[in-house]
Amino acid sequence: MRTHFIAIGGAAMHNLALALHEKGYNVTGSDDAIFEPSRSRLEKKGLLPQELGWYPEKITADIDAVILGMHAKADNPELLKAQEMGLTIYSYPEFLYEQSKNKTRVVIGGSHGKTTITSMILHVMHYHGIEVDYMVGAQLEGFETMVHLTEDNDFIVLEGDEYLSSPMDRRPKFHLYNPNIALISGIAWDHINVFPTYENYVGQFEIFIQKITNGGILVYNEDDAEVKRIAEAATNPIRKLPYTTPQYSVENGITYLETPEGAMPIEVFGAHNLNNLAGAKWICQNMGVDEADFYEAIASFKGASKRLEKIAENGKNVAYKDFAHSPSKVAATTKAVKEQYPERKLIACLELHTYSSLNAEFLKEYEGALDNADVAVVFYSPEAVKIKQLEEVTYEQIAKAFNREDLIIYTNPEAFKEYLFHLKYDTEGVALLLMSSGNYGGLNFDDVKTLM
Structure with missing residues (x-):
């Protein structure tokens, strides 16, 4: 069976492409941007497009199924060609x-x-x-x-x-x-x-x-x-x-x-x-x-990647990263770490990164979400707000939403990194919790290992 992926580089899409290749299908695909680890994994199996971009000439009559990723827009040239030719087009779940x-x-x-x-x-x-x-x-x-x-x-x-x-x-x-x-x-x-x-x-x-x-x-x-x-x-x-x-x-x-x-x-x-x-x-x-x-x-299950994943530990200190971003998950994750390490100072850092979390109306849902932390830090990038074409979120709105007087707020990635790297890890036991579906404007989580 011949399948063509429009937006093959996505996390879900490239994994489906690899699975079909493993199953013996003839797989091709296109994308305008492919990042790691998708790029290396596709290249290893010979599925990486030779050139980035959309090429309607790749859409031919012998294609049995076109699989459309969320990254592709409705006016995608390859999608329009597939529709014009009457090819069978599936979404990923279909x-x-x-x-x-x-x-x-x-x-x-x-x-x-x-x-x-x-x-x-x-x-x-x-x-x-x-x-x-x-x-x-x-x-x-x-x-x-x-x-x-x-x-x-x-x-x-x-x-x-x-x-x-x-x-x-x-x-x-x-x-x-x-x-x-x-x-x-x-x-x-x-x-x-x-x-x-x-x-x-x-x-x-x-x-x-x-x-x-x-x-x-x-x-x-x-x-x-x-x-x-x-x-x-x-x-x-x-x-x-x-x-x-x-x-x-x-x-x-x-x-x-x-x-x-x-x-x-x-x-x-x-x-x-x-x-x-x-x-x-x-x-x-x-x-x-x-x-x-x-x-x-x-008994031997250690957790899924980025779900309360331990990234560093020494005798006194421990650091976790977690994908938590919704208010309920942030509250549950913060509580879990404090319960696991009650004697350690819990520093919980949350990046507001998703459409919901950067929405001024939705922010009030976060009230109390970081209450189990000894130190609560919120990071957000005004640049991310612009990219998502949302109304500007202010420092005051965030402070009011979390309703915590000692909340620390950062909007500058370098200033946040400076804060992390100058915490007194040696003098007291610390549990550091980094919650985000992003990377705090460019934080290398491997660097956190050097702090412990």
Whole structure:
């Protein structure tokens, strides 16, 4: 089968391209910018476009499927040519569904936690040598790509993103997968540039539940009041399995999970991660892994990339980076680190980087999100606000939104870096938490290792 990717360089798109190449497909693609690690990974497999840019002449009649990435615009020259020729055009999620419509589809949805839960499930399957297809939003230890597709595997595990499918298809991605088994981890208003009201955002999850196949399974987090409400209100013929945060304790920086066999030390920590683990357990049990085998495997799970990822540690100090950017995730992550290291001074640094977090109206959602930190720092780039064509966010608006008198705010990347590198790490035990979906205007996280 011949496939052509319009915007092949994206994190998700290049992984799908690699997966199809591995499956034996003839893969080509274009993009106007390709960054690392996509560039090197595509080049290694001979899939890197010879020249950057859009070339309508690449669109030929022998192409079986054109796959359109979010980076491409509706007036993309290659897209227009494909439409003119009447070729079959798929969004990323549409194509994944086509690849999995004869499999048991397990879809993990939620405003937060979905990457971690998907990663936990795949770790357990990998540990026990159970082959499954998958698509996950982070690079995992022991897995070469973030997408894996075969003809033979019975299950496919899909991270169910609620963001838009493509420039042409404004439906949320997770509406297209039609799960046999679905999970919702939590609902916290996000993507306000697409879902302008809370009710509109919650409505996407209600539709997701309706998309579960008749006789399918919904696993849901009943600790989340909104998830519990919409799950219990659903009337389609599905089986509903609620989960809650399991019992655990923390001793000397080690988290112990309570199991039927007693307390078991685990690598991940924080109530939200333990809650994610409970959801992953239900999914794995419905995929044929019994409870004891789940616990045996999950004990060695260290976390997904950029999800409470330890980047440095010495006797006194520790540093983590995390993808947290939504208010609920920032609050949960900050609380988790303080709970894990109660004797250390927690310095929590949050970069406001997404459309939602840089929106003056949405900022009030962050009130209290950094209250568990001993020192709270917020960084944002006025340049990023301009690039996203948003109204200017002021220092005063941020200070008022977080409602914390001692909040430290930086707008200059060099000044923020100077602050980090002159903290007194040697004189007291510090837990440094860097939360961002960006890089604080150019911070090299490897440099943080030299501080500890």
